[in-house]
Amino acid sequence: MGIALSVLRRFHGGVHPPENKAISAGAAIEVMPLAKRLFVPLHQHFGAPCEAVVQTGEKVLKGQILGQPQGFVSSPVHAPTSGTVVSLEEFPVHHPSGLPMLCAILEPDGEDRWLPGLKGLEDPEKAEPAAIRRLIQDAGIVGLGGATFPSFIKMSPPKGKVAELLLINGVECEPYLTCDARLMEERAGGIVEGIRIMLRALQTGECVIGIEDNKPAAVKAMEVAAKADGGRIRVVRLPVMYPQGSEKQLIEVVTGRQVPSGGLPVDVGVIVHNVGTALAIRDAVREGKPLISRVVTVSGRGIQRPANLEVRIGTPVQDLVDHCGGLKPGVVKLVSGGPMMGVAIHTTRAPVVKGTSGILALLAEEVPASREQGCIRCGHCLQACPMSLMPNEMAWLARHELLDKLAEHDLFDCIECGSCSYVCPASIPLVQYFRFGKFAIRNRDQEKKKQEISRARTLAKEARVAREQEEKERKKAEMKAGMAAKKKAQVEQVPDPSAVPSVSATAPAGEAKSASVAAVPGGDDKAERAARAAKSAAAAKAAKAAKAARQAKDAE
Amino acid sequence: MIEAVLSVSGLALVAGLGLGFAARKFQIEANPIVDKLEQSLPSANCGNCGFPGCRPYADAMASGGAPINLCPPGGKATMEALAAILGVSPVAMEEExxxxxxxxxxxxxxxxxxxxxxxxxxxxxxxxxxxxxxxxxxxxxxxxxxxxxxxxxxxxxxxxxxxxxxxxxxxxxxxxxxx
CATH class of the missing domain: 3.30.70.20 (Alpha-Beta Plaits)
Structure with missing residues (x-):
């Protein structure tokens, strides 16, 4: 038997925010029409940004690579349709800073023509795991649950580690979001196909699909699809609890194992993938199709017609809102992602990216009023924290910027789920404090590193200058010795005019050297070089005189 | 009654004279610039400058050790006031x-x-x-x-x-x- 338990465990803490899934749960996935313009950010994943491999004005086909990954932890970005790259420029994206990112702006030609030659594997279940992984990597597939970690890396467990269990995450514990639920209801067959491919790639025979029991239709659809496969895939109904969709919590519930601090799920023999990712992997491996669209929930009480839309990557949020009938009056906040972990949208021009699971238009009644008050030491945050941390202590330490202490309190284990902020009766923005703390520690470490580099460079420069000086002096001494020897020879022998170097050529060279150390190297003779150096020295002198004159003028 | 008033008044007079004498005799000469500097600081004693309070910071500036742009609560105005007192040119506020x-x-x-x-x-x-x-x-x-x-x-x-x-x-x- 596998490592999945027959009786579920529970994780520490957790909360029950209002689910609000009924708003969009009944809306079948509709394919959104192609936008007039697509804005494709070149960094849509966890890891290093992509480098653009297309140019302005270039015609591209659907599925063609726009951004090539840089480094190992990275993922390519593809053209969502055929058309012309009208520009490569900084454009607003969903980011808490509101700062822009380099995007490829694509004007579709309407033909929606695929790049020829995209081909999957004939029989993925007999294919080499490495071949499957390569297809997943080239298709630019990242974790579609929102973390956007490149999937191919999860598909290759490091040496010495074995993936015993493939855990498929259909929990979708964030309130409002229904995109994964709809995928499981409508495309269960495709998800199971994706799972079978992943089982082949991971060389493992056990799979559990975890679904919260507020999604009975999804559970049913997945059970039917899983049964068709045989006994390897098991669907498990989980009691509703936020944040069960976080992989560490899900692993604990299903296997009873805890991922060690700073570790990965594979450390306890588990690989977790989202249901949307499973479907994307199916498309990539069976058909060779890159990830160019995803399902997005458009919900909230502030939207006219809540929906689950299949959207091309790069479609502006405004287009989604318009497609759903626009906003109702009184919308106070637009959120990308779920209400617990999502980020506020600064502008609706920003596009949908691989990690966008939802667009929420929230009315005032749905946004908690927050005026920070003093901690009353009720301890609710301690009970709510799914990572068993001490949010109250940590917030205090972050407020006072006691960074070392903060790190000692396992700040980096915080998954920023927002449970502590949710339960805090004093409306303390705990998660914000932890995000601030994480960045402050990171910045401090970077600053330290930069200082070390600067110090090393200063020492290196000083050493170099000293060495050059020494060399100069040695040469001078040698020259002097040579001159003395020559003089001696002249006195002893009959003078030979050809042996004496041209004095007129060397004299200005010595003078000019003080002004220009880095003389351009070349095969020409000394006199020419000296003349050039003298010229540049003269230019510098003239410029300096001009500067002095300018300063004098400024003083007046 | 009258004795009580007289004796208390007498005691007060003696104490007053004593204190007045002590203030003059045992006065510690302080750098007047330090006082001036301290007055221009916000007296918040917040410690943002890295000194235990406004007075130590003023001391450090007067003795020439400390830069004049370390007081974030005072901001640019304070820095300029300090520059005027010390007769130095104003410098940019750090992280302005x-x-x-x-x-x-x-x-x-x-x-x-x-x-x-x-x-x-x-x-x-x-x-x-x-x-x-x-x-x-x-x-x-x-x-x-x-x-x-x-x-x-x-x-x-x-x-x-x-x-x-x-x-x-x-x-x-x-x-x-x-x-």
Whole structure:
């Protein structure tokens, strides 16, 4: 038997925010029409940004690579349709800073023509795991649950580690979001196909699909699809609890194992993938199709017609809102992602990216009023924290910027789920404090590193200058010795005019050297070089005189 | 009754005279500039400057050790007041606009290599009579290269804020300033 338990465990803490899934749960996935313009950010994943491999004005086909990954932890970005790259420029994206990112702006030609030659594997279940992984990597597939970690890396467990269990995450514990639920209801067959491919790639025979029991239709659809496969895939109904969709919590519930601090799920023999990712992997491996669209929930009480839309990557949020009938009056906040972990949208021009699971238009009644008050030491945050941390202590330490202490309190284990902020009766923005703390520690470490580099460079420069000086002096001494020897020879022998170097050529060279150390190297003779150096020295002198004159003028 | 009034008044007179005498006799001479400096500081004793309070900071400035731009609560106005008292030129407030690095305006650069020689961390590249440029990631913003440039083509520019250099700010709630 596998490592999945027959009786579920529970994780520490957790909360029950209002689910609000009924708003969009009944809306079948509709394919959104192609936008007039697509804005494709070149960094849509966890890891290093992509480098653009297309140019302005270039015609591209659907599925063609726009951004090539840089480094190992990275993922390519593809053209969502055929058309012309009208520009490569900084454009607003969903980011808490509101700062822009380099995007490829694509004007579709309407033909929606695929790049020829995209081909999957004939029989993925007999294919080499490495071949499957390569297809997943080239298709630019990242974790579609929102973390956007490149999937191919999860598909290759490091040496010495074995993936015993493939855990498929259909929990979708964030309130409002229904995109994964709809995928499981409508495309269960495709998800199971994706799972079978992943089982082949991971060389493992056990799979559990975890679904919260507020999604009975999804559970049913997945059970039917899983049964068709045989006994390897098991669907498990989980009691509703936020944040069960976080992989560490899900692993604990299903296997009873805890991922060690700073570790990965594979450390306890588990690989977790989202249901949307499973479907994307199916498309990539069976058909060779890159990830160019995803399902997005458009919900909230502030939207006219809540929906689950299949959207091309790069479609502006405004287009989604318009497609759903626009906003109702009184919308106070637009959120990308779920209400617990999502980020506020600064502008609706920003596009949908691989990690966008939802667009929420929230009315005032749905946004908690927050005026920070003093901690009353009720301890609710301690009970709510799914990572068993001490949010109250940590917030205090972050407020006072006691960074070392903060790190000692396992700040980096915080998954920023927002449970502590949710339960805090004093409306303390705990998660914000932890995000601030994480960045402050990171910045401090970077600053330290930069200082070390600067110090090393200063020492290196000083050493170099000293060495050059020494060399100069040695040469001078040698020259002097040579001159003395020559003089001696002249006195002893009959003078030979050809042996004496041209004095007129060397004299200005010595003078000019003080002004220009880095003389351009070349095969020409000394006199020419000296003349050039003298010229540049003269230019510098003239410029300096001009500067002095300018300063004098400024003083007046 | 009268004795009581007289004796208490007498005691008060003696104590008063004693204190007055002591104040003059045992007075410790203080640098008047320190007093002036302390008055211009906000007296918040917040310790932001790195000294235990406003008086020690004033002391440190008067003895010439401390820069005058360490007081964030006082801001630019305080810094200017301090500069006036000390007779020094005002300096930029630290982190007023964020860190700056050197930038070579390449159209004006004549390629004299003077800045390259001045740079302590070798952050400027270029050859003789070739336009120079600053490697921004290495530049420490020390301004050592600005003065030697004969054509004034080096500017100190703000490091641009990008997604990758951005940081979450500390929550600025009402309560965040208490404690």
């Amino acid at each position: 606009e964020g860190p700056k690095v050197a930038f070579v305006v390449e159209e004006n650069c004549i390629g004299c290599t003077a800045c390259i020689k001045a740079c302590p961390v070798d952050a400027i590249i270029g050859a003789n009579k070739q336009s120079h440029t600053v490697v921004t990631d290495i530049c420490i913003g020390c301004k050592a290269c600005v003065e030697p440039c004969p054509v004034d083509c080096i500017e100190m520019r703000l490091v641009p804020k990008t997604l990758y250099s951005w940081s979450w700010a500390k929550p600025g709630g009402e309560h965040a300033t208490l404690h």
